Amino acid sequence: DGGITQSPKYLFRKEGQNVTLSCEQNLNHDAMYWYRQDPGQGLRLIYYSQIVNDFQKGDIAEGYSVSREKKESFPLTVTSAQKNPTAFYLCASSPRQGKSPLHFGNGTRLTVT
Amino acid sequence: AQKITQTQPGMFVQEKEAVTLDCTYDTSDPSYGLFWYKQPSSGEMIFLIYQGSYDQQNATEGRYSLNFQKARKSANLVISASQLGDSAMYFCAMSGTTDSWGKLQFGAGTQVVVTP
Numbered sequence: 001d002g003g004i005t006q007s008p009k010y011l012f013r014k015e016g017q018n019v020t021l022s023c024e025q026n027l028n029h030d031a032m033y034w035y036r037q038d039p040g041q042g043l044r045l046i047y048y049s050q051i052v053n054d055f056q057k058g059d060i061a062e063g064y065s066v067s068r069e070k071k072e073s074f075p076l077t078v079t080s081a082q083k084n085p086t087a088f089y090l091c092a093s094s095p096r097q098g099k100s101p102l103h104f105g106n107g108t109r110l111t112v113t
Numbered sequence: 114a115q116k117i118t119q120t121q122p123g124m125f126v127q128e129k130e131a132v133t134l135d136c137t138y139d140t141s142d143p144s145y146g147l148f149w150y151k152q153p154s155s156g157e158m159i160f161l162i163y164q165g166s167y168d169q170q171n172a173t174e175g176r177y178s179l180n181f182q183k184a185r186k187s188a189n190l191v192i193s194a195s196q197l198g199d200s201a202m203y204f205c206a207m208s209g210t211t212d213s214w215g216k217l218q219f220g221a222g223t224q225v226v227v228t229p
Contacts, residue, residue, distance in 0.1 A: 033215050042117070042204055042219030043158075058216070090158060094215045099165065099208075101148055102215050104158035 002027045004105035006091050011110045013085075021076045021108045023091035029103070030096035032074035036060060037088040037107075046089075049074055050096055078110065085112045115140045117207050119220035126195050126227055133180070134190040134223045136205030142166075145209050147188040148217065149179065152202040161203075164188055192225075200227045 004025045013019045025032065031050045035043040045058030049068040063082025068074055074093075078085045088109050092102040116139040126132040138147065149161040164172045164179045172179040180189040192199055202224050206217040 031215050040221070042206075042221050043217070044219070045216055048216060088156060090156075092158075092215065099146055099163070099214055101160040101163055102158075102217065103160075104150075107156045109156070 004091055004093055004103055006089075006105035006108050009106065009108060011108055013110070013112050015112055016080045017112075018080060019078050019085075019110065019112075021078065021089055021091075021110070023074045023076065023105060024072055025074075025091075025093045025103075025105075026072060027093055027103060028071070029093035030071070031094045032068070033092040033094075033102065034058075034064075034066065034074070034076045035090045035092065037090060043090060046076065078112075085110060115142070115145075115207055115209060115218045117205050117218050117220035119205055119223050121223045122221075123224035123226070126199075126225060128197060128227055128229050129194055131191060131193045132195055132225060134192070134203050134205075134225070136188045136190065136220060138186050138188060138205075138207050140186075140207065140209065142209045145207055146214065147179070147181070148206045148208065149177070149188075149190045150204045150206060151199075152204060152222070154201070158204070162190065195227045197227050197229065200225060 033048040034046040047066040049055035065077045090107045091105040118137045145166045147164045151159045162174045178191045202222045204222045205220040
């Protein structure tokens with residue numbers, strides 16, 4: 001079955017450490033996205049990529065970095081510069097053309113202490 | 114700038130009853146899309162229904178229907194015949210057409226609890 005895999009489901013890190021969240025899709029989608037969700041809030045866009053080797057900042061990109069070396073993969077690094085990294089992170093993908101809804105992964109819950 | 118507003122933080126509904134979740138939006142784009150997603154306690158986001166700004170008819174998907182009132186800028190979700198499995202967080206989201214369809218603006222969500 002096609003889908004989006006995010007790993008791990010739970011991640012714990014000490015403050016000051018960089019951490020990379022994995023996102024892999026086998027849907028053959030061109031576009032991929034990273035969203036952040038805080039308790040009681042909607043999702044906010046961190047970064048997105050419409051094509052390999054290209055990505056754009058979303059609304060809350062500060063303290064995050066991404067890469068898109070392969071169509072299937074869009075890892076997100078939460079750097080030590082991110083002031084409040086504890087959150088639920090959701091990866092999504094969609095075909096680049098057309099008006100298809102986003103397909104989401106199951107998310108990674110990051111806790112930084 | 115686009116904005117989505119969901120004014121109902123939470124609501125209870127009895128099994129088999131219908132429930133309406135409110136969503137209003139603001140945008141200057143003439144072409145946009147409106148989406149509803151369901152998020153169970155497990156965390157995944159499940160796509161429910163989509164309405165395009167130029168669609169003449171209200172969207173329907175099984176027990177879900179979207180009451181689209183363009184002049185009022187509202188896109189309310191109606192769930193008919195509620196089931197216990199409908200208990201979840203529901204998000205309204207909007208996409209513009211500027212450079213990426215997947216750049217969604219989300220509302221804060223409405224928590225729905227279905228009671229027996």
